[in-house]
Amino acid sequence: MIEFRAVTKRFGDGTVAVDNFDIVIPSRKITVFVGSSGSGKTTLLRMINRMVDPTGGDIEIDGESIMQKEPVSLRRSIGYVMQNSGLLPHFKVIDNVTTVPMLNGVAKKQARAQALELLDTVGLSRSLADRYPSQLSGGQQQRVGVARGLAANPNILLMDEPFGAVDPIVRAELQQETIRLQHELDKTIVFVTHDIDEAFLLGDQVVILEKGAKIAQVGSPNEIMANPASEFVASFIGTDRGKRALSLKKTESGTIVIDSEGRGAGVLVGGSEQ
Numbered sequence: 294m295i296e297f298r299a300v301t302k303r304f305g306d307g308t309v310a311v312d313n314f315d316i317v318i319p320s321r322k323i324t325v326f327v328g329s330s331g332s333g334k335t336t337l338l339r340m341i342n343r344m345v346d347p348t349g350g351d352i353e354i355d356g357e358s359i360m361q362k363e364p365v366s367l368r369r370s371i372g373y374v375m376q377n378s379g380l381l382p383h384f385k386v387i388d389n390v391t392t393v394p395m396l397n398g399v400a401k402k403q404a405r406a407q408a409l410e411l412l413d414t415v416g417l418s419r420s421l422a423d424r425y426p427s428q429l430s431g432g433q434q435q436r437v438g439v440a441r442g443l444a445a446n447p448n449i450l451l452m453d454e455p456f457g458a459v460d461p462i463v464r465a466e467l468q469q470e471t472i473r474l475q476h477e478l479d480k481t482i483v484f485v486t487h488d489i490d491e492a493f494l495l496g497d498q499v500v501i502l503e504k505g506a507k508i509a510q511v512g513s514p515n516e517i518m519a520n521p522a523s524e525f526v527a528s529f530i531g532t533d534r535g536k537r538a539l540s541l542k543k544t545e546s547g548t549i550v551i552d553s554e555g556r557g558a559g560v561l562v563g564g565s566e567q
């Protein structure tokens with residue numbers, strides 16, 4: 294469990310990126326921070342592994358304050374996957390994946406064997422191990438980024454807009470892979486996105502943020518969709534329009550579900566129409 298308690302981050306120029314933020318992030322689930330640009334998502338994520346230190350409040354991992362931990366070893370014990378994969382361009386795939394375990398003292402041979410297994414885990418062929426990042430597609434690079442994030446076998450995986458730069462089809466694949474990996478590996482994943490559809494697809498817990506990381510609503514996707522806490526949330530998640538604003542329409546051949554534009558979206562199965 295990760296707990297933020299009254300966490301504030303004021304940068305040197307006076308910008309308050311995070312203002313008095315509280316949340317409990319449960320273990321072995323996916324928590325998604327979602328909000329528009331500048332709402333403080335990345336700052337929140339980076340405070341968990343002390344890439345950024347809070348200026349107020351405290352963050353605990355399993356009851357221990359991270360401020361008591363040595364930043365470099367903390368960072369190496371938590372996986373981090375960023376947009377554009379963040380791979381080292383002059384390192385082969387295999388060396389990108391083995392870097393952190395070897396810094397942690399794992400012998401090279403063992404680190405390489407584990408890295409090849411991780412390529413299997415993230416759905417990449419082992420034949421790509423000796424390529425350089427520039428010789429991979431964007432989606433493959435992101436998979437290597439995930440393998441690298443998992444390399445030190447962390448309990449916690451931080452993912453910062455990891456699929457923002459890939460095309461929609463590959464993105465959908467990578468989203469499904471993330472769900473599969475979480476089920477298989479049982480990690481605590483904290484995921485940042487500005488895409489509410491991605492947040493609802495991946496999140497067990499979704500945290501909708503406004504400027505200053507003010508929580509507009511926190512809950513499961515179903516809770517938020519069924520009961521948006523404010524007009525801001527309703528508008529952000531789109532329950533007032535498009536494919537999430539569904540209604541029933543009786544037609545001569547039966548009742549169908551339509552979206553806000555009147556397009557057929559499906560039928561109700563197994564439930565009451567009332």
Ligand SMILES: Nc1ncnc2c1ncn2[C@@H]1O[C@H](COP(=O)(O)OP(=O)(O)OP(=O)(O)O)[C@@H](O)[C@H]1O
Nearest residue numbers: 304306308310329330331332333334335336337487
């Ligand atoms: N090093 C810094 N110095 C000063 N201000 C910063 C710094 N890093 C971030 N900020 C500011 O803090 C606020 C939150 O930034 P942050 O990157 O956390 O937002 P975000 O929600 O992740 O945005 P995006 O989706 O665009 O990445 C913004 O106003 C940003 O300009």
